[in-house]
Amino acid sequence: MRWPVLICLLFATVAAARERSVAGVASLVDDRGSIDEALQQSLGSTDALVRTTATRVAIVRNVASLVPLIRELLARETDATAAREEIRALALLGDENDVDTAIAASSKWPMSVDVSLANAIARRGGLDAIRIYINKLGTLRDIDRRDFFRQALWGRAALAPAAGAMLLGHNDDAGWNALLDTLTHASIAMAGGVLAAGFTSGSEAIRSDSVWYVALGYAADPARIAPEVRTALAAPPETESDREAFGRELLRRMLGAKMEERARWNEWLKSKEADAYLGNAEAPIFTYLTDGEFRIRKAQCSMLPTQCTMPETKGWKVIPSTPVAPPEFFAPSTLPAGIVTSLMPRNCASPWIGLANVSVDPAGRVTAVSLTRMAELPPCVSRMLSTILRLSLVTNNSIVSAMKSDQVLLVGRSDIPPCLDEAPPNNAPSYALRRLPSRFTEMQAIRKIEPNFPSAVIPKMGRQHSVDITLEAVISQTGCVRNVRVISQTPFPELNSAALQAFVRWTFKPATLDGVPADVIYELLVRFQTP
Numbered sequence: 001m002r003w004p005v006l007i008c009l010l011f012a013t014v015a016a017a018r019e020r021s022v023a024g025v026a027s028l029v030d031d032r033g034s035i036d037e038a039l040q041q042s043l044g045s046t047d048a049l050v051r052t053t054a055t056r057v058a059i060v061r062n063v064a065s066l067v068p069l070i071r072e073l074l075a076r077e078t079d080a081t082a083a084r085e086e087i088r089a090l091a092l093l094g095d096e097n098d099v100d101t102a103i104a105a106s107s108k109w110p111m112s113v114d115v116s117l118a119n120a121i122a123r124r125g126g127l128d129a130i131r132i133y134i135n136k137l138g139t140l141r142d143i144d145r146r147d148f149f150r151q152a153l154w155g156r157a158a159l160a161p162a163a164g165a166m167l168l169g170h171n172d173d174a175g176w177n178a179l180l181d182t183l184t185h186a187s188i189a190m191a192g193g194v195l196a197a198g199f200t201s202g203s204e205a206i207r208s209d210s211v212w213y214v215a216l217g218y219a220a221d222p223a224r225i226a227p228e229v230r231t232a233l234a235a236p237p238e239t240e241s242d243r244e245a246f247g248r249e250l251l252r253r254m255l256g257a258k259m260e261e262r263a264r265w266n267e268w269l270k271s272k273e274a275d276a277y278l279g280n281a282e283a284p285i286f287t288y289l290t291d292g293e294f295r296i297r298k299a300q301c302s303m304l305p306t307q308c309t310m311p312e313t314k315g316w317k318v319i320p321s322t323p324v325a326p327p328e329f330f331a332p333s334t335l336p337a338g339i340v341t342s343l344m345p346r347n348c349a350s351p352w353i354g355l356a357n358v359s360v361d362p363a364g365r366v367t368a369v370s371l372t373r374m375a376e377l378p379p380c381v382s383r384m385l386s387t388i389l390r391l392s393l394v395t396n397n398s399i400v401s402a403m404k405s406d407q408v409l410l411v412g413r414s415d416i417p418p419c420l421d422e423a424p425p426n427n428a429p430s431y432a433l434r435r436l437p438s439r440f441t442e443m444q445a446i447r448k449i450e451p452n453f454p455s456a457v458i459p460k461m462g463r464q465h466s467v468d469i470t471l472e473a474v475i476s477q478t479g480c481v482r483n484v485r486v487i488s489q490t491p492f493p494e495l496n497s498a499a500l501q502a503f504v505r506w507t508f509k510p511a512t513l514d515g516v517p518a519d520v521i522y523e524l525l526v527r528f529q530t531p
Contacts, residue, residue: 019047023343025038025054026342026387029390030390051086055070055073056085059093060365060366062093062365066089067094081337083113085336087116088117088120091117096132099136102117111141111142112426113425115430122149122151122152123363124152134175146178150398154403160399164190165197186400195228195229196229204240211251212243219282219284220284236248242267242268250285269293327405327485329358329395331389331394333393333394337421339391340421348378350377351413353410354374355407360404364393409484411484423477428517443508443522445507449506453498453528468488469495470486475508476510481507490528
């Protein structure tokens, strides 16, 4: 008899009919009811992208009850993209044993999976994430420590001294350097007692980074240097490298010591090592150079292949510009390739531009989205944008960034998929997102879209007038434009909108670093001129 076979086939057909599509699974992120059962079914799909999408929904909806199932899936996973998402889920949602499982599994997949793993652990947040970093992440093949600390301490800046003490206690010079850089970016001072411990560390790298952190950060107002640091400065180590010795000399000058030149310092000022500390330093630090040292650095500055920020003369007073505030966080984030395409509306061609209200939790998971400020948004586009945002794991700009923003800029067209596909797992070395001005990169625009010039604006501007808008965006490894924002805008909203809508349609030959395509930050000035 064939009845058992037919019954099995019937059940299989019914189960297949009930299986959700990628878009259907993604839409669960907005479901107000329980989604555990639906996700559990989708995690068992034979379609790798369905499994990947279900795992992402579990991550952003914090469905920790599915961790045991995801652990089992990972053990037999054959798809690298699905495995990366399952590793993310264990690292962020699981307990410490699950973190260990994720770390062990990551080594079996391409090197870029390590980056995703480290980022997920950072999103656990606070000293728990720092402890895991210290004790367990040393075996990872690739990790950006600045990204790690910026994410781990988001909303927890008060924990920075404790994190610093932990890093010093483990003599982690790379971690200490990254933490100080993270604090500098957030304009936060490391506690004086922890800094003093850095001054007396047995590691020359830690001492040097501590010294230069204070020298560069307090040059404008040396009176704010903590008493503990002053005491530590008065007891130098027996041996000092040139970089450490000159940094300490600058601090002594800041605190009133007489300026004296030495041949070893003059030679160091000509080095690439000095370029790393002084190549983009702010003006106040240069007031503590002797005239001879200033001339040496000025000559060295002129030979650097990147922009140098030294003033023309030593005595100039620099009036700071007033930059437009950067976004609190970057949203939406990239998603596993294929998810965004599956969400694109059909028979619904429409451009969109406007500001969204987005709230996130400390792990960067989007908890609320409002698109009411975006004018004339068709329901099909509204659903797509809301789902893409809710699926995001956003990246904060600094550890003091707010977790709510009403300035999330969304711009695009429904006939062009947003530039949000995450690169597939690969073994290419990863690079932190870098700001590369267009004149210094190998990146080339392949397709440029000229913005429309609304005729109604011409009378408002007047004849023979020009106005500029400066935009910034990430150019992806595939050459598309994402995370566009306005640095400076015109007084004419129509022109701002036209420039944005044109720029997101540009395509590029990607920038490369050491021959590897890389995401880079690109700045574009758009000028509108009337006849």
